[in-house]
Amino acid sequence: MPTRYFVPFQQLRQQPTIVVDSTGLGASLTLAHWRGAATPEPLRDDTSAGAVLRALHQPGTVGLEAEAVTANHFDIDGFVGVWALLNPELALRHEHLLRLVATLGDFREIDWYAPLADHALQLVCWLNAEEKVRFYAPFGAPARRRREDEASAEKFAWLLPRFAAVLETPETGRAAWEPEYARVKRGVAAMQSAxxxxxxxxxxxxxxxxxxxxxxxxxxxxxxxxxxxxxxxxxxxxxxxxxxxxxxxxxxxxxxxxxxxxxxxxxxxxxxxxxxxxxxxxxxxxxxxxxxxxxxxxxxxxxxxxxxxxxxxxxxxxxxxxxxxxxxxxxxxxxxxxxxxxxxxxxxxxxxxxxx
Structure with a gap:
């Protein structure tokens, strides 16, 4: 597989580029669950990250040879998809966990009795915490008088090289993920109560x-x-x-x-x-x-x-x-x-x- 790298969305047409969780003219390959997105039919999935993981199982997919990867906004599903394209072997090794993370991040759904549910929640909470503390909350770019497709590139640049460490050893990110994780777990207990x-x-x-x-x-x-x-x-x-x-x-x-x-x-x-x-x-x-x-x-x-x-x-x-x-x-x-x-x-x- 090629060695891939992330580019800001504005650079989409400057080189062959895979577009994740977004749509854009000139994409070599679109991997998105957006309504009407040009995702190849065999790769369609509930989440955009799921479409990426399907593509990684089919390395002959037309357009997958592109080395540049982009998205026009930052969210957990899109981030997981971009990260997986940049780290394909590690992504496939943790495929089930990453699917849980993308689904929890986008649809807010998870089966709390699933074996990897806690791990998925820790990763989602880590991404949420680092995003808010270091950058801005989701949909917060306009308040800063910036465009999301431009401002979000900074989130990708910081989080992409750090995600693998927390994926494989969640304890390394505990200080960031624990407050939201504890709040959610208290809510889970309330939901499971009489x-x-x-x-x-x-x-x-x-x-x-x-x-x-x-x-x-x-x-x-x-x-x-x-x-x-x-x-x-x-x-x-x-x-x-x-x-x-x-x-x-x-x-x-x-x-x-x-x-x-x-x-x-x-x-x-x-x-x-x-x-x-x-x-x-x-x-x-x-x-x-x-x-x-x-x-x-x-x-x-x-x-x-x-x-x-x-x-x-x-x-x-x-x-x-x-x-x-x-x-x-x-x-x-x-x-x-x-x-x-x-x-x-x-x-x-x-x-x-x-x-x-």
């Missing part, structure tokens, strides 16, 4: 989580594997509904239902709501749209942050009634829609219009 109730509605892809307090995403979404919508019911009649990132990308492992606009559901909840607040929702093309009671508008950084790191306001609607309304809304509108793979945004909008 105080938490989880219900799934598989036909509409919805998970209901009823738990006393907001928790980190890595804690909450482990219970949602295989579904694409989450309604969290917290004590004090505090609620959030979210479309998961699993319906923003192209999943290879299973078909999904399309995201639907939430205008009618929001209007219905506002009919029921007697508090001073109003129900609001984000557009379906947002990476993780939220339906929640209004307060001060959340920034993209706050929407991406964990639920326990943002305000969630009390509703006048009882939790049983809210669950009933949400379930009824999706049951009615998904009744004539079949799950599919590789939805286009045009197809999603058309399905939403027909489901009204």
């Amino acid at each position: 105080a938490t109730i989880v219900r799934q509605y598989p036909k509409i892809g919805l998970t209901i989580i009823r738990t006393p307090e907001p928790l980190p995403y890595y804690t909450l979404f482990g219970a949602t594997i295989g579904t694409d919508m989450v309604l969290c019911l917290y004590a004090g009649q505090r609620y959030e509904f979210e479309y998961k990132y699993t319906t923003w990308v192209d999943l290879e492992s299973r078909p999904t239902l399309p995201r639907l606009p939430l205008d009618a559901l929001t209007a219905r909840l506002n009919q029921l709501e007697t508090s001073i607040r109003r129900w609001t929702f984000d557009g379906i093309t947002d990476t993780g749209p939220l339906l929640r009671l209004s307060g001060k508008s959340l920034t993209k950084v706050q929407r991406y942050a964990d639920p326990d790191q943002r305000p969630i306001h009390a509703s006048s609607i009882p939790p049983e009634k809210l669950e009933e309304e949400v379930v009824a809304f999706f049951r009615a509108r998904y009744a004539r829609i079949q799950p599919e793979r590789y939805w286009t945004w045009a197809g999603i909008r058309a399905a939403g219009a027909e489901a009204v």
